[in-house]
Amino acid sequence: LKTTLTQLIYNDERVKEHFQLRMWLCVSENFDEMKLTKETIESVASGFSSATTNMNLLQEDLSKRLQGKRFLLVLDDVWNEDPEKWDRYRRALVSGGKGSKIIITTRNKNVGILMGGTTPYHLKQLSNNDCWQLFKKHAFVDGDSSSHPELEMIGKDIVKKLKGR
Numbered sequence: 001l002k003t004t005l006t007q008l009i010y011n012d013e014r015v016k017e018h019f020q021l022r023m024w025l026c027v028s029e030n031f032d033e034m035k036l037t038k039e040t041i042e043s044v045a046s047g048f049s050s051a052t053t054n055m056n057l058l059q060e061d062l063s064k065r066l067q068g069k070r071f072l073l074v075l076d077d078v079w080n081e082d083p084e085k086w087d088r089y090r091r092a093l094v095s096g097g098k099g100s101k102i103i104i105t106t107r108n109k110n111v112g113i114l115m116g117g118t119t120p121y122h123l124k125q126l127s128n129n130d131c132w133q134l135f136k137k138h139a140f141v142d143g144d145s146s147s148h149p150e151l152e153m154i155g156k157d158i159v160k161k162l163k164g165r
Contacts (some may be wrong), residue, residue: 002105003076004134010074020097021071025051031080033089037062040073040092059092070097078106083114119147131159 009015010024023043025036037058041046044065052058073093080086093102104115126134135155137143145152 002107005123006074006076006103006105010072015072018070018099019037019072019101021066022067022074023071024074026076026077027078027080029079031078031082031085031089033085034058036075036089037092041065055088062092062096066093066096066100068095068097069100071100073102074102075102075104078104078111078115079108081108081110081114085117125163128159131162132156 010022016022021044023040027036027042030122034053034055037050037055038050041050041058044062050058050061090102093100102115104111106112117118132155135158136145139145139151139155140148145155
């Protein structure tokens with residue numbers, strides 16, 4: 001649900017028009033600031049490839065590419081609770097233009113607090129009905145499950161197992 005909501009924001013036309021650069025990185029459990037810096041550069045500069053293991057050079061490169069540009073960076077599924085790793089990664093991001101934003105999705109409440117910035121927004125579980133409506137919208141061509149009763153039953157079982165998450 002967190003990722004889906006963030007994708008809706010990321011792909012909104014107004015958001016596309018507002019930001020000069022938009023980057024989406026899947027982070028997961030292994031928060032490797034070197035790898036993340038390289039992936040951030042790759043998402044800004046297509047065809048970028050670097051064998052360097054010098055974090056300072058990579059950050060300098062990223063900083064130059066972001067210099068003065070308003071960007072939206074989504075870090076999806078962050079688990080890292082180490083403030084030093086986060087600080088090392090974000091050093092290069094401060095060169096971005098005024099109004100740049102970073103959205104972080106996480107299952108860990110401590111991560112939201114650690115990252116600083118605005119107060120984290122905690123998503124509540126969806127009701128069974130809302131979850132089913134969302135599922136139908138994405139699973140069936142026109143959101144109508146009535147022409148496929150066997151798939152509707154399977155879909156409702158899936159929704160039940162998701163428990164609104």
